[in-house]
Amino acid sequence: MGGRRIIGDIGGTNARFAIAEGGKYRELMHVEVARFGSLHDALTDYLNGLPPALRSGLDGALAVAGPVFGDKVTLTNLGWSFSISDLHRSLGLGSLKVVNDFAATAMAVPHLPGADVFPVGPRTPEAAGPIGIIGPGTGLGVSALIPDGRKWVMVAGEGGHVTLPSASKEEDAIIEVLRKRWSHVSAERVLSGAGLVNLYEALCTIDGSAARALTPADVTRYAIGGTDLQCVRAFSHFCAFLGSAAGDLALTFGATGGIYIAGGILLQFKEAFASSPFRERFERKGRFAGMLAKIPTCLILEESPALLGLAHLPLAG
Numbered sequence: 256m257g258g259r260r261i262i263g264d265i266g267g268t269n270a271r272f273a274i275a276e277g278g279k280y281r282e283l284m285h286v287e288v289a290r291f292g293s294l295h296d297a298l299t300d301y302l303n304g305l306p307p308a309l310r311s312g313l314d315g316a317l318a319v320a321g322p323v324f325g326d327k328v329t330l331t332n333l334g335w336s337f338s339i340s341d342l343h344r345s346l347g348l349g350s351l352k353v354v355n356d357f358a359a360t361a362m363a364v365p366h367l368p369g370a371d372v373f374p375v376g377p378r379t380p381e382a383a384g385p386i387g388i389i390g391p392g393t394g395l396g397v398s399a400l401i402p403d404g405r406k407w408v409m410v411a412g413e414g415g416h417v418t419l420p421s422a423s424k425e426e427d428a429i430i431e432v433l434r435k436r437w438s439h440v441s442a443e444r445v446l447s448g449a450g451l452v453n454l455y456e457a458l459c460t461i462d463g464s465a466a467r468a469l470t471p472a473d474v475t476r477y478a479i480g481g482t483d484l485q486c487v488r489a490f491s492h493f494c495a496f497l498g499s500a501a502g503d504l505a506l507t508f509g510a511t512g513g514i515y516i517a518g519g520i521l522l523q524f525k526e527a528f529a530s531s532p533f534r535e536r537f538e539r540k541g542r543f544a545g546m547l548a549k550i551p552t553c554l555i556l557e558e559s560p561a562l563l564g565l566a567h568l569p570l571a572g
């Protein structure tokens with residue numbers, strides 16, 4: 256696992272930095288990314304605030320919300336880009352590894368304590384096999400963990416950008432409205448913070464009512480409080496679409512080890528999520544419903560699973 260390392264989970268809205276050693280992390284700091292012009296500036300600010308003894312001899316492991324192929328990395332929802340080798344040099348780190356944020360989240364799953372996992376749907380017997388991870392936040396992250404003897408192989412793609420599937424007439428109508436805004440309606444267009452607002456606005460269009468200017472947090476607040484019908488329906492559709500996408504992920508990877516849901520949004524509404532159409536839609540896969548019924552689905556309660564994954568990430572290779 257290596258020595259002491261600075262770790263960072265850089266999302267489209269928030270970044271979290273910490274110092275990890277022996278698979279555990281401390282000195283956690285939350286940062287709003289909009290406060291900084293670059294990742295280098297945000298990391299330097301964090302490092303400068305650490306006790307001097309902690310600053311030296313560090314390796315680095317960072318998780319970013321965007322694809323990581325080669326040296327140049329661009330964060331999908333943020334507009335920051337950087338060169339891994341330049342950052343490695345300018346921060347004076349022993350080594351620096353950068354991975355996709357959902358790859359890091361996947362790495363955390365085998366290390367999650369039971370108290371950090373909230374089952375959604377029926378209790379299933381002890382599960383084994385591939386694991387899928389999906390999480391709506393600023394964007395929609397998707398990844399998988401494949402068992403390989405005593406190790407796990409992580410797979411991080413761009414599953415948030417797959418075409419959004421419809422499973423009902425009302426979902427057909429929502430997608431038709433959204434297709435007027437985007438020729439390709441990806442899963443992320445509804446399964447994200449902005450996606451909650453897109454769903455709310457699409458439902459207003461379908462109903463012929465004027466949409467108010469709401470934030471994602473307004474939509475969930477009015478939905479949970481039951482004070483706005485379109486918000487109630489938007490949250491319900493959000494959970495149903497997530498059930499479809501999670502079921503597709505389970506089928507694609509044969510994820511008999513379970514589907515884990517990450518991301519900051521649902522953490523706040525776990526009871527409402529558990530009683531939503533999510534699980535019914537997860538299992539509604541025609542002839543394969545029986546296979547899906549045996550697959551556990553759960554919410555990850557650990558607030559920064561990517562950090563836990565980075566604390567365990569092998570730095571070599």
Ligand SMILES: Nc1ncnc2c1ncn2[C@@H]1O[C@H](COP(=O)(O)OP(=O)(O)OP(=O)(O)O)[C@@H](O)[C@H]1O
Pocket residue numbers: 265266267268269320332356391392393394395396447448449451471472473475476518519520523
């Ligand atoms: N109470 C809420 N209800 C609904 N959406 C919310 C709520 N609070 C925050 N959000 C939305 O959640 C998103 C941020 O999610 P998260 O906390 O997982 O951040 P992130 O790590 O920056 O995301 P990502 O890693 O996907 O870029 C934003 O779109 C924000 O508007």
